[in-house]
Amino acid sequence: MFLKIMSSLDTQEKIKARAISLFNEHGTGSVSIGRIASEAGISRGHLQYHYANKQELIRAIYQDIAAEVLSNWEGDDKQPTVRHMAEMFVRQFHYVWKYRFLYREMVTLIRVDSELARRIRDNRARRIEAVIKFFRALARNRVLKKLRGEESLRYLVMITWIFCDNWLNFIEIQGNEINSQTLQEGYDHIIEMLYPYLTRQARESIYESYELIRFPQPLT
Amino acid sequence: MFLKIMSSLDTQEKIKARAISLFNEHGTGSVSIGRIASEAGISRGHLQYHYANKQELIRAIYQDIAAEVLSNWEGDDKQPTVRHMAEMFVRQFHYVWKYRFLYREMVTLIRVDSELARRIRDNRARRIEAVIKFFRALARNRVLKKLRGEESLRYLVMITWIFCDNWLNFIEIQGNEINSQTLQEGYDHIIEMLYPYLTRQARESIYESYELIRFPQPLT
Numbered sequence: 353m354f355l356k357i358m359s360s361l362d363t364q365e366k367i368k369a370r371a372i373s374l375f376n377e378h379g380t381g382s383v384s385i386g387r388i389a390s391e392a393g394i395s396r397g398h399l400q401y402h403y404a405n406k407q408e409l410i411r412a413i414y415q416d417i418a419a420e421v422l423s424n425w426e427g428d429d430k431q432p433t434v435r436h437m438a439e440m441f442v443r444q445f446h447y448v449w450k451y452r453f454l455y456r457e458m459v460t461l462i463r464v465d466s467e468l469a470r471r472i473r474d475n476r477a478r479r480i481e482a483v484i485k486f487f488r489a490l491a492r493n494r495v496l497k498k499l500r501g502e503e504s505l506r507y508l509v510m511i512t513w514i515f516c517d518n519w520l521n522f523i524e525i526q527g528n529e530i531n532s533q534t535l536q537e538g539y540d541h542i543i544e545m546l547y548p549y550l551t552r553q554a555r556e557s558i559y560e561s562y563e564l565i566r567f568p569q570p571l572t
Numbered sequence: 573m574f575l576k577i578m579s580s581l582d583t584q585e586k587i588k589a590r591a592i593s594l595f596n597e598h599g600t601g602s603v604s605i606g607r608i609a610s611e612a613g614i615s616r617g618h619l620q621y622h623y624a625n626k627q628e629l630i631r632a633i634y635q636d637i638a639a640e641v642l643s644n645w646e647g648d649d650k651q652p653t654v655r656h657m658a659e660m661f662v663r664q665f666h667y668v669w670k671y672r673f674l675y676r677e678m679v680t681l682i683r684v685d686s687e688l689a690r691r692i693r694d695n696r697a698r699r700i701e702a703v704i705k706f707f708r709a710l711a712r713n714r715v716l717k718k719l720r721g722e723e724s725l726r727y728l729v730m731i732t733w734i735f736c737d738n739w740l741n742f743i744e745i746q747g748n749e750i751n752s753q754t755l756q757e758g759y760d761h762i763i764e765m766l767y768p769y770l771t772r773q774a775r776e777s778i779y780e781s782y783e784l785i786r787f788p789q790p791l792t
Contacts, residue, residue: 379680381601456679459741460599473747500767507764510742511735518738521679522730527693544727547720548768 364402367392368413375453380410380461410461411468417451418475425482432489434554438561440486441542444516445535455517456524483509495554496546508549512542536562584622587612588633595673600630600681630681631688637671638695645702652709654774658781660706661762664736665755675737676744703729715774716766728769732762756782 370392374383385406389399403409428440448455462469487505490496499505519538523530543550543558550558590612594603605626609619623629648660668675682689707725710716719725739758743750763770763778770778 379683381680382684457677459676459744460601460680462745463599464602469747472745476745504764507761511731511761511765514738514742515731515734517742518734522734522737524679525682525692525696527689541727541731544724545731545765 360402363394363398364412367394367399367402367409368416371409372413372451372453375410376451380406380453380457385409407465407468411465411471413451414454414468414471417447417454418471421447422475422479425479428482429485429489432486432493432495434495434550434557435561437486437490437495438539440483441512441516441539442535445520445538448517448520449530449535452520456521480509480513483513494551496549497551499549508546511545515542515545580622583614583618584632587614587619587622587629588636591629592633592671592673595630596671600626600673600677605629627685627688631685631691633671634674634688634691637667637674638691641667642695642699645699648702649705649709652706652713652715654715654770654777655781657706657710657715658759660703661732661736661759662755665740665758668737668740669750669755672740676741700729700733703733714771716769717771719769728766731765735762735765 367388371383371388374388374391383406385399385403386396388409389396392399403412424443425440428436454461458472462472484506487496487509491499491505499508516538519541520530520534523534528534547555587608591603591608594608594611603626605619605623606616608629609616612619623632644663645660648656674681678692682692704726707716707729711719711725719728736758739761740750740754743754748754767775
């Protein structure tokens, strides 16, 4: 019984991994359930035993992404430093790259699946509040200067958020290759935006935080 | 002969208008050529006499969008004022709303059509340079303070660009209604971002520029 469950989980992991890779390469619209099954080395029927259709499969993948992302964002506000801020941004860029099909097609995907939309909205709302909490902690820890008010802080978080979610899409639309350099440039843009709000000490420690960004894991 | 050409152009306009409206409502993937023809009140064959397939139709629509956008951006750098800056941003939000299918699906669309990708890239490259020119003019006209260098200016333009292209998508993902208020909030975010770089005179004249944003044309 235990072995059977393990093997079933392994199959699901294999299906999801192949699906993510195919969706990233060709888009969710052009990849059929049959093709995913074939590339995962199983029958279509076997795949559909686990996921009845593409919508169910995409929901399952999203559930994994959400769990991965949320687990890593836990307690960010306990480390309100420039170094940790850099780690957060670079981590976010990595997620956007790893699950790029989701960030490219998000609006389309949520328009055709209201249950997926609900999950994405709930998770984003929680994460946005977590980032706002982190920025407040940065202000308390004198990384950020005193802002003009709670609304200013919220606006800065939104701009940073929209930028992080869309920087790699932007590069792709420009027709440029995405590599470690691209992530560094994305980070440079964020720093440029936050620069007027950084304290003198924070500006000085930006250079330390660079080490993190120059050597990301290779993008695959 | 002249009448026939006119009528042919009218038909094309009608097809494109129906297609834009259907694409905005349902996404390009779910709308067939047959459905567009039917809603435009012509036969599928008649539509295909003008546009052989959906790809050709999308390219033709994009050509119109590009012409409309480029014609309006001509000479922006001749009016380097806060008021004109506000007009530019609000205009851009209107385009993103009017042709929202394009902004929602851009990465997917360019991945499946390299000719469309080439056109989008060329136009964006020209427009980005035009906005950089406009920001330089703002700096010369003491609307923007002296920036830390040419790279800073370029980075600010990129962040603003990415924000404008994706603000309405972001609101849609949040599940909120898009209306005149949404455009105003988008503008508020941009002003928040630029605030540290605005001169005292520019900050004072922001309030004038608000009149423009509080009364946009109704969003349809």
